[in-house]
Amino acid sequence: MTEPVSEPSAPVLDVRGLAYAYPDGHQALFGVDLQVRRGERVALLGPNGAGKTTLVLHLNGILGAGSGHGAGSVRVSGLPVEKAHLAQVRRQVGIVFQDPDDQLFMGSVRADVAFGPRNAGLRGAELEDRVQEALALVGMADLADRPPHHLSFGQRRRVAVATVLAMRPEVLVLDEPSSNLDPASRRELADILRSLEVTVLMVTHDLPYALELCPRSVVLSDGHVVADAPTLEVLTDADLMRAHRLELPWGFDPRTVGPGPVGSVGP
């Protein structure tokens, strides 16, 4: 992975006082603060309509002061997310969208994974190495020549992760990574995410998944950060959970499961 430009103690993601209203007047974020440090895996929880996706789209500058009314700042490894740095920011922050069909738009898995690095100027053997490296990380190296629409849903989700890993991002942002996956694919993806040495911010409704993968959780509700604590603490705070429409699956008790395997948390 690429070395940080700034001092290592600086947060990889540094969101301060971020407010945002869409052009139609609907305000989605009200002064959000969020810091994520290198190697952390953080879950972003919250009910539907809490502003999670709006926040995510600020992290690589898709949304920002230019597209609506906003205040506050987003920095990635110390670099402000502004028009002048968008290309670099988008290399550093890799977003995996919820529907892999939106993310895989080329004719073959190889071409799709190559899309990002090619835009970054890579060509020839260097590009091919990068594609192979990313596909190997998600265990999909054998399927490089298949068209994406011939893969299973779980495989497409993994290729979608590879398309972003091929850009060697500093932060991997996943929007609902476990949605629509069967239990086996869900576990395989968890194994892959755990094996990556990259900072992860994971938007999810799947609370057991958050507990399994992310030592820390941030709860966003109505555009405000209402909790930022160890995941186990968040999930066992009944009042907080009830107040923000968060519910555990029936029969799941985080106290008996305990926090996820701690040994595998980044460097």
Add this chain to the structure above:
Amino acid sequence: MGAGHGHRLHYHGHSRVHRAPAHRKLVVLLAFVLLVVATPREWFWAHAGYAALVVGVILAARVPLGYIARRMVVEVPFVVFAVLMPFVATGPRTEVLGLSLSEPGLMAAWALLAKGTIGVMSSLTLAATTEPADVLDGLRRLRMPELIVQIMAFMIRYLDVVTADLGRMVVAMRSRGVDPRSPRHWPALARTLGALFIRSYERGERVHLAMLSRGYEGAPRS
């Protein structure tokens, strides 16, 4: 979901026709279709020869004739039009099986049917023996503007996705007692198609977001 794998036109094989470079096949197809269209319609034997040639290529490619025949239903609207022509066209009339038919109409119907069938058959042969991605590469090699090739590539990629979307919507309609085949329910079908357009448009926006997120800056790169 219910929709099968793509490749609804491609027939997997390793014949010489399959292995021929896509750009040559495209040029041959275009030249052949132009030739067929330019041949005077009175040259009946020439059209028979063209048809025999296409059938020969299909056999050489080891694609079952039934495979091509079933996909020729796309021609049906033209066939209907061709069958109508002898009845509605003007000019000298002739008696066939007790029906009074227009002679120029008969000739026009014959020409439309013969040339159309040969054209559709040869295009299907290209599609059956060439992967969509190879067709695109072929077009690129023939200097088709990159933007158009990209648009076609997106069309191929998302055809299945949009068809599957439509399939699910039709299943949902049927489950609520609407039969999309009955004219009584065509207004509902029309609204469904409108909704499908909106869905596809929004998907296009999400794909564009995903492209921007991976450093796309507006110009397609080959």
